[in-house]
Amino acid sequence: MFNILKINNISKYYGNKSSLTKALDDLSMEVEKGQFVAIMGASGSGKTTLLNTISTIDNVTSGHIIIDDKDITTLKGPKLNKFRREELGFIFQDFNLLDTLTAYENIALALQIQNIKATEIEGKINEIAEKLNIKKVLNKYPYEMSGGQKQRIAAARAVITNPKLILADEPTGALDSNSAKRLLEIFQVLNEELESTILMVTHDAFTxxxxxxxxxxxDGKIFNEFIKGNDTRKIFFEKIIDVVSLLGGDGNDVI
Known part of the structure; x- marks a missing residue:
């Protein structure tokens, strides 16, 4: 299987010589195309820094991050902006929708930025709206939608450009339990039916x-990891909880 993401010995330091913080410590990992990967860890563990470096929001101090055979640690200026725009999809906890645009227009904007023809945009949006069950809210503005609906619109916007990697930062953090469950089921659709590769930072074992x-x-390193395989979600959840307890928290405390 092709590794869409390769992280080779990255380190990230903040501060100066008199007060140096090591957020990532010679960390290496790989993610195969089509995987749905969750990253967990206690506050200050480095998981958010890891996501920020992969998303190009932050730079590594040393090491290399390779996405689809492109070393993004060497990209700068317009080339970096182009890569971020065309190869990555983002889903944030606070949705990041434009209040003055309808749901349809928020999704379309991602395609317009890539200069997709107007005649193609409607078909692409209708196709993803059908899969994510959001057709009935396409003409609504964000203030007219529930949190769950807004997050599904954000998910549609992230996947509509067919990015190499979707990065989700606490996507269920602002949702009630029912909306969170529906969104996670949407993520499974994106992953299983559209073969989207998803890397998600989350704060609880259920997600x-x-x-x-x-x-x-x-402490900036990989402590443990599990592959779900043939486990049921219940069994997988219990395995996650076991590691969470070793890290010193419960299912809703590990952030």
Whole structure:
């Protein structure tokens, strides 16, 4: 299987010589195309820094991050902006929808930025709206939608450009339990039916149990990881909880 993401010995330091913080410590990992990976770890473990470096929001101090055979640690300026725009999809906890645009227009904007023809945009949006069950809200503005609906619109916007990698930062953090469950089921559709590769930072075991692989970060290094395989989600959840307890928290405390 092709590795869409390769992380080779990355380290990230903050501060100066008198007060140096090591957020990532010679960390290496790979993610196969089509995997749904959750990243967990205690506060300060480095998991958010890891996501930020993969998303090109932050730079590594040393090491290399390779996405689809492109070393993104060497990209700068317009080339970096082009890569971020065309190869990555983002889903945030606070949705990041534009309030002055309808749901349809928010999704279309991602395609317009890539200069997709207007005649193609409608077909692409209708196709993804059908899969994510959002056709009835396409003409609504964000303030007219529930949190769950807004997050599904954000998911549609992230996947509509067919990115190499979808990065999700605490996507269920602002949702009630029912909306969170529906969104996670949407993620499974994106992963299983559209073969989207998803890398998700999450704060609880329930959310992580929807992934096919869970990586635990501690002190800037990989502490443990599980592949779901043939396990039921319940069994996978219990395995995750066991590691969470070793890290010093419960299912809703590990962030």
């Amino acid at each position: 992580a149990s929807y992934a096919s692989r869970v990586i635990f970060i501690k």
